[in-house]
Amino acid sequence: MKHTVLAGGVGAARYLQGAVEAFDPADVTAVVNVADDVTLHGLRVCPDLDTCTYTLAEAIDPKRGWGLVNESFKAMAALRRYGGLDWFSLGDQDLGTHLYRTQRLIEGATLTEVTAEICDGWGVRATLLPVSDDPIETRVTLGTGEEIGFQEYFVRLAHSVEISSVRFVGAERAKPSAEALKAIESAETLVIAPSNPAVSIQPVLAVGGIEAVVRARRSQNVAVSPIVGGRALKGPADRMLRELGEQATVVGVARRYQALAATLVIDEIDSEFAGEIEDLGMRVIAVPTVMSEPGVARALAETCHRAGVPR
Amino acid sequence: MKHTVLAGGVGAARYLQGAVEAFDPADVTAVVNVADDVTLHGLRVCPDLDTCTYTLAEAIDPKRGWGLVNESFKAMAALRRYGGLDWFSLGDQDLGTHLYRTQRLIEGATLTEVTAEICDGWGVRATLLPVSDDPIETRVTLGTGEEIGFQEYFVRLAHSVEISSVRFVGAERAKPSAEALKAIESAETLVIAPSNPAVSIQPVLAVGGIEAVVRARRSQNVAVSPIVGGRALKGPADRMLRELGEQATVVGVARRYQALAATLVIDEIDSEFAGEIEDLGMRVIAVPTVMSEPGVARALAETCHRAGVPR
Numbered sequence: 259m260k261h262t263v264l265a266g267g268v269g270a271a272r273y274l275q276g277a278v279e280a281f282d283p284a285d286v287t288a289v290v291n292v293a294d295d296v297t298l299h300g301l302r303v304c305p306d307l308d309t310c311t312y313t314l315a316e317a318i319d320p321k322r323g324w325g326l327v328n329e330s331f332k333a334m335a336a337l338r339r340y341g342g343l344d345w346f347s348l349g350d351q352d353l354g355t356h357l358y359r360t361q362r363l364i365e366g367a368t369l370t371e372v373t374a375e376i377c378d379g380w381g382v383r384a385t386l387l388p389v390s391d392d393p394i395e396t397r398v399t400l401g402t403g404e405e406i407g408f409q410e411y412f413v414r415l416a417h418s419v420e421i422s423s424v425r426f427v428g429a430e431r432a433k434p435s436a437e438a439l440k441a442i443e444s445a446e447t448l449v450i451a452p453s454n455p456a457v458s459i460q461p462v463l464a465v466g467g468i469e470a471v472v473r474a475r476r477s478q479n480v481a482v483s484p485i486v487g488g489r490a491l492k493g494p495a496d497r498m499l500r501e502l503g504e505q506a507t508v509v510g511v512a513r514r515y516q517a518l519a520a521t522l523v524i525d526e527i528d529s530e531f532a533g534e535i536e537d538l539g540m541r542v543i544a545v546p547t548v549m550s551e552p553g554v555a556r557a558l559a560e561t562c563h564r565a566g567v568p569r
Numbered sequence: 570m571k572h573t574v575l576a577g578g579v580g581a582a583r584y585l586q587g588a589v590e591a592f593d594p595a596d597v598t599a600v601v602n603v604a605d606d607v608t609l610h611g612l613r614v615c616p617d618l619d620t621c622t623y624t625l626a627e628a629i630d631p632k633r634g635w636g637l638v639n640e641s642f643k644a645m646a647a648l649r650r651y652g653g654l655d656w657f658s659l660g661d662q663d664l665g666t667h668l669y670r671t672q673r674l675i676e677g678a679t680l681t682e683v684t685a686e687i688c689d690g691w692g693v694r695a696t697l698l699p700v701s702d703d704p705i706e707t708r709v710t711l712g713t714g715e716e717i718g719f720q721e722y723f724v725r726l727a728h729s730v731e732i733s734s735v736r737f738v739g740a741e742r743a744k745p746s747a748e749a750l751k752a753i754e755s756a757e758t759l760v761i762a763p764s765n766p767a768v769s770i771q772p773v774l775a776v777g778g779i780e781a782v783v784r785a786r787r788s789q790n791v792a793v794s795p796i797v798g799g800r801a802l803k804g805p806a807d808r809m810l811r812e813l814g815e816q817a818t819v820v821g822v823a824r825r826y827q828a829l830a831a832t833l834v835i836d837e838i839d840s841e842f843a844g845e846i847e848d849l850g851m852r853v854i855a856v857p858t859v860m861s862e863p864g865v866a867r868a869l870a871e872t873c874h875r876a877g878v879p880r
Contacts, residue, residue, distance in 0.1 A: 299668035300611040300675060332641055336665020340690040343672055350661040354647025360611035361654055379651040 261563055262445035263288045266458020267306045268323050268492050269484050270451035271313035274384060276555025283383035287441040292388045293396040293426050293461030294408045298346055301356040302363055307373055307386060308355060315380035326351045345414040370435050387441060389462045392432035396457055399423045417494040421501050424457055429464035442471050447566025450481035454495040455514045456502055472518050479519035480562045483511045486525040486547060509534045516540055521565045572874055573756035574599045577769020578617045579634050579803050580795050581762035582624035585695060587866025594694035598752040603699045604707040604737050604772035605719045609657055612667040613674055618684055618697060619666060626691035637662045656725040681746050698752060700773045703743035707768055710734045728805040732812050735768055740775035753782050758877025761792035765806040766825045767813055783829050790830035791873045794822045797836040797858060820845050827851055832876045
């Protein structure tokens, strides 16, 4: 069997952890967002890829939800001596990853190749594929009209400001990775992970050709709502959806995904919306989706897989 | 008064420490070699500048002679997980310096500007000036005929192989920094620090225009021999000079510097060579020069300054 996941950061990483418990990790592939990658201090930083890798390696910091556990921040403290840019905190061990990635990219390796090497380093057996080896950059327009980079919005401003739109610079020109396309096309089930629809999943779909390939296999695709009880479990997805003029409910999520997936998995708490979602032409499965509870991620992956496999 | 020093790494740094004890640090300027700078993992690393800065900040690791005291190496350990390039060890706090420098260079700052900012961060009051803001790269040809970068020779191979020549790629085209030229021209005394003549001082002189400006004021220039009793106090200067077909003695040093400085300061232990050096047209001053002994660096700086000031 093959189980492929369109993935952003934390929500996708937790889902993937469930998938590798449920299935042979060699059958699990994630096609990961790269539009919030950023070059800081000359180093190439790929937050979503690293969150997935570190989570699957069981090395993620469980409190922060990003970076490595038992981390120190001495380089950052030293940087402050010079008044350096320190709003994007890079741990000392985490820096090892960025140093390695940057060196390999300078040497001419693709991001796909480097990501495989980094996964090997951690013994991660699932396959993580950047959606493209080309750079894509999420830009966020604030309520004030100013446009800034995604990490500036997300980290520097702690996503505490109103936004009016997002765009993915370079996405249309970006070539989807051959491996990613194949993983989408050949999957028994394709899952849209419970990641931020606007800034994690959309920039994966926006890469030239990806959305069409996803749509073409809609009946075997299963989306998991990142909105539970009208709120994002982590991050600003709920607020962002509202600010972008959408509904921050499972129905809003269904509107986003109705052309892409035949099935929407929602949390039990949102069962009341099932009818509205079915009216949009999607099948609804209501199960526990809050993956901080033990066993939920694994059961969710099993549910999703069954829902995608043709009967 | 103004006291300017042509500087490489450790020997120069110790001399500068003596100079800021002897004089008002605001009067002390170092024109520093940049030809062993290297880009590693995308980060710009400037070993000689940093050794001078950290030494003047009293933050250098006294045991290793490079990098910061109380340093950890977690990023490097993490890099090894991936089999990354780890022969040039960058400490976690030291990485803060390279992150800052790289970010500022990307933003368009000159190396001269960034160096001033880094010195400010450490409260270093002497002025450190890269000889040029342009990149220069020392390349070393080994006895085998293979040519490699300086840090590969110096660090990766621990300078344990025979060399046949060195060259400074980009030196002739490099524009000397206006500040460095002015510091050389306006100095009461110009000191050639006891650094490796072949790979620390020569690439400073090789920058277009620098050697001519130094020669033009020969009578006020004072060189300090890095060779004591036929040996380099640190590093491979003695072996390198021999391998380049020169004498690894104070006389060999005098031959290198006779057109550049009117005075050569040698260690007392080498007094026997005074006549031979005077025959080359240089005045000789024999004093203690081993700066690991307390008070020697300060006295040496005072001696040098007096020797350069016209009477």
